[in-house]
Amino acid sequence: MSTGSPRQTAAAPRNFTLTVEERVRAVVAGPPAFMRRKRHIEDLEESIARGLVLLDRGLAKRPETLRIRLDRQLVQLNELIELHNRYYPAEANLRMDPISGELIEMGKPxxxxxxxxFENLRARDIG
Incomplete structure (x- = not known):
């Protein structure tokens, strides 16, 4: 036996543990609501940004129809963002800094x- 070799195990190291109940809940319920909502927000942002590229480059086959769709998507996106901002801190169980009163996410406020x-979505790098 060598004393300097790393220990080989099948279980990867991690900085958290899940109870059996939490594992079952994750399998049955899927990702938490805030994760699904955030993914929907990201998908809508990408869809709008791609549509804006088509409009800006004059590549849209029916520009007026695309503008109407993008307007509706922007309203939907901002509604999702509002819901996310309202419920995310509780759903993600963010802790509060007792001194500042700020909610803490991954060690930062x-x-x-x-x-x-549309302006900030145009600025996105969509590749």
Whole structure:
């Protein structure tokens, strides 16, 4: 037996543990609501950004129809962002700094997602 070799195990190291109840809940219920909502927000942002690229480059087959769709998607996106900002801290069980009163996410003060605009979505790098 060598004393300097790392210990080989089948279980990967991690900085948290899940109870059996939490594992079953994850399998049955799927991802938490805030994760599903955040994914929907990201998908809508990407869809709007791609539509804006088509409009800006004059590549849209029916520009007026695309503008109407993008307007509706932007309203939907901002509604989702508002819901996310309202419920995320409780759903993610963010802790509060007792001194500052700020909510803490991953060691830093949490800040709500900003409302989306066509201008900030145009600035996205969508590749």
């Amino acid at each position: 949490w800040s709500p997602l900003p409302q989306a605009t």
